[in-house]
Amino acid sequence: MVKIAVLGYGTVGSGVVEVIEKNADMVNKKSGEELEIKYILDLRDFPGDPYEDKVVHDFGVILADDEIRIICETMGGVGAAYEFTKKALMAGKSVCTSNKELVAAHGPELLALAKQNCCNYLFEASVGGGIPIIRPLNYSLTAERIEAVTGILNGTTNYILSKMEYEGADYADVLKEAQEKGYAERNPEADVEGYDACRKIAILSSLMTGKNVDYRKIYTEGITGVEARDFEYAKRLGMSIKLLAIGREEGDKTLAMVSPFLIPGGHPLHMVNGVFNAVFVRGNMLGDSMYYGRGAGKLPTASAVVSDVIDCARHLGKVIMCFWDAEEAKLMSIDQVKRRFFFRVKDQGLDLAKELFSNQLEEVTLADGAGERGLITPVLSEADFAGRYEKLGDAKAGRRLRIEE
Numbered sequence: 001m002v003k004i005a006v007l008g009y010g011t012v013g014s015g016v017v018e019v020i021e022k023n024a025d026m027v028n029k030k031s032g033e034e035l036e037i038k039y040i041l042d043l044r045d046f047p048g049d050p051y052e053d054k055v056v057h058d059f060g061v062i063l064a065d066d067e068i069r070i071i072c073e074t075m076g077g078v079g080a081a082y083e084f085t086k087k088a089l090m091a092g093k094s095v096c097t098s099n100k101e102l103v104a105a106h107g108p109e110l111l112a113l114a115k116q117n118c119c120n121y122l123f124e125a126s127v128g129g130g131i132p133i134i135r136p137l138n139y140s141l142t143a144e145r146i147e148a149v150t151g152i153l154n155g156t157t158n159y160i161l162s163k164m165e166y167e168g169a170d171y172a173d174v175l176k177e178a179q180e181k182g183y184a185e186r187n188p189e190a191d192v193e194g195y196d197a198c199r200k201i202a203i204l205s206s207l208m209t210g211k212n213v214d215y216r217k218i219y220t221e222g223i224t225g226v227e228a229r230d231f232e233y234a235k236r237l238g239m240s241i242k243l244l245a246i247g248r249e250e251g252d253k254t255l256a257m258v259s260p261f262l263i264p265g266g267h268p269l270h271m272v273n274g275v276f277n278a279v280f281v282r283g284n285m286l287g288d289s290m291y292y293g294r295g296a297g298k299l300p301t302a303s304a305v306v307s308d309v310i311d312c313a314r315h316l317g318k319v320i321m322c323f324w325d326a327e328e329a330k331l332m333s334i335d336q337v338k339r340r341f342f343f344r345v346k347d348q349g350l351d352l353a354k355e356l357f358s359n360q361l362e363e364v365t366l367a368d369g370a371g372e373r374g375l376i377t378p379v380l381s382e383a384d385f386a387g388r389y390e391k392l393g394d395a396k397a398g399r400r401l402r403i404e405e
């Protein structure tokens, strides 16, 4: 019998309890031991809940109980969750988490702590919800040099962009509807500004490089400012607009960024719609592989946490290797990255745009014109593009978009 504690009885925490209960046969068989939830830590009481008698309010009770070997941290945030995780690992208790903020901020430190204390810190649920992506990077693709990881890592923004694409709706209207349906948070900033995807690509890029990719240094742009009209141009071009999180090896440096991109119809991430997430991984031997599924939600995320619990139960007293050192990865400035760009100009600014970009622009027009044009540049560096684009001043219409080939 392996006894477990769950920290935080919210959406994911209650999902963990549900998965362990509903799939008990399978979970116990695969763990090689029976798993039992002994405590649930929460500030609240849950009168009438079947697990009411397991609820405790003091983490000290869990820490002091030698029977507890595995802890599921589903609290979120980097305050109490960080303190509890450190104390648990120092006491030799393994921790399984869905907390991407904490993993992105303190991953190497917590992994080192787990190693020193002969236990494990596992975080499959922190990226891509129920999609197995941490385990493939850690254990399956170990013969590979991973060259690039490109993901649609945020369900809220993918839902918003898909709705805008298929219904021609405006950003503000779709966001409001998503909030009403509970898909988007009342404060949607972390999702729409790309901060959530930034934490997730920091984790994936760190596993790709084996070094620490500091999320605070990742270039991050969100989806605000993407307009219904941008999708009309995208349609004309046979493209889609997606919020991509990219981690890529570039010589001895790493490119890590989050931004909305135009992606062509043939791109594997083009068909990833709605709340789904996908991660596209390029290895130097395997080539391309892709991981697709539900990137959020109670049971998909809880399923990933429980898969880590099973891994911990199978490896009690042993350390599961994870290559993520504290040494900082050298990040490439995005100024040097070369790609094509799409932008819109008012009709009266067309001549200026042509002059600024040396008559090398491809023009895209919409049936109703609307007094503007879409233009595509040749391959330019970010810095080169930005310098020329800035000079357009008031002739700009809408925001520019990067093109991922």
Ligand code: HSE
Binding pocket: 129, 153, 154, 155, 156, 157, 191, 196, 295, 296, 297
């Ligand atoms: N807010 C996140 C999303 C939840 O929309 O993908 C999962 O991390």
